[in-house]
Amino acid sequence: GAGVSQSPSNKVTEKGKDVELRCDPISGHTALYWYRQSLGQGLEFLIYFQGNSAPDKSGLPSDRFSAERTGGSVSTLTIQRTQQEDSAVYLCASSPVYSGVYNEQFFGPGTRLTVL
Amino acid sequence: GESVGLHLPTLSVQEGDNSIINCAYSNSASDYFIWYKQESGKGPQFIIDIRSNMDKRQGQRVTVLLNKTVKHLSLQIAATQPGDSAVYFCAENLGDSWGKLQFGAGTQVVVTP
Numbered sequence: 001g002a003g004v005s006q007s008p009s010n011k012v013t014e015k016g017k018d019v020e021l022r023c024d025p026i027s028g029h030t031a032l033y034w035y036r037q038s039l040g041q042g043l044e045f046l047i048y049f050q051g052n053s054a055p056d057k058s059g060l061p062s063d064r065f066s067a068e069r070t071g072g073s074v075s076t077l078t079i080q081r082t083q084q085e086d087s088a089v090y091l092c093a094s095s096p097v098y099s100g101v102y103n104e105q106f107f108g109p110g111t112r113l114t115v116l
Numbered sequence: 117g118e119s120v121g122l123h124l125p126t127l128s129v130q131e132g133d134n135s136i137i138n139c140a141y142s143n144s145a146s147d148y149f150i151w152y153k154q155e156s157g158k159g160p161q162f163i164i165d166i167r168s169n170m171d172k173r174q175g176q177r178v179t180v181l182l183n184k185t186v187k188h189l190s191l192q193i194a195a196t197q198p199g200d201s202a203v204y205f206c207a208e209n210l211g212d213s214w215g216k217l218q219f220g221a222g223t224q225v226v227v228t229p
Contacts, residue, residue: 042220045218091160105150110158
């Protein structure tokens with residue numbers, strides 16, 4: 001079966017431009033997560049969705065970052081007025097939910113964002 | 117703030133030997149821990165997880181040990197193979213937000229022939 005997919009795989013943009021990153025979770029996974037990974041670093045939590053709602057947005061670095069999820073499936077992460085410090089790999093993960101118990105998060109390959 | 121940390125940033129292991137990767141955590145409220153493997157250019161791949169009501173869990177060639185007394189987590193890889201070369205991350209669920217994992221900085225494992 002298909003895993004988590006993300007698009008684009010690479011994105012190069014100019015400082016000040018807006019970008020949209022897309023995540024297609026595994027079918028049937030109700031939870032979806034966004035992380036950011038800077039070069040040689042661990043993963044930084046950004047936001048997670050339970051269905052279409054986002055109970056925890058605490059990891060979003062600034063108000064330039066936003067995310068939405070529609071139909072309990074696809075999610076988009078939008079970064080407005082990109083800055084050079086936004087350059088990183090943005091990873092999406094999804095997981096099934098069984099009675100609210102934590103479960104394994106399945107990761108996509110990531111989108112490498114480079115802001116010039 | 118409280119965080120997950122790794123003792124060794126780089127671990128060099130001879131092929132066929134056993135590997136042990138260590139991880140310290142400081143949040144006593146964490147009740148779920150997970151190990152991921154990340155190869156260059158790829159997303160993290162699940163290895164094994166453990167809940168706080170257990171102290172040991174075994175998978176295929178891997179064992180995770182959890183010592184809640186000293187807040188220590190370890191991953192043991194038996195008979196390390198070249199394909200095990202990767203960065204390994206431990207992560208914890210802090211218990212304060214469902215689904216939110218906090219990752220450590222990672223350990224680079226290099227398998228030598």
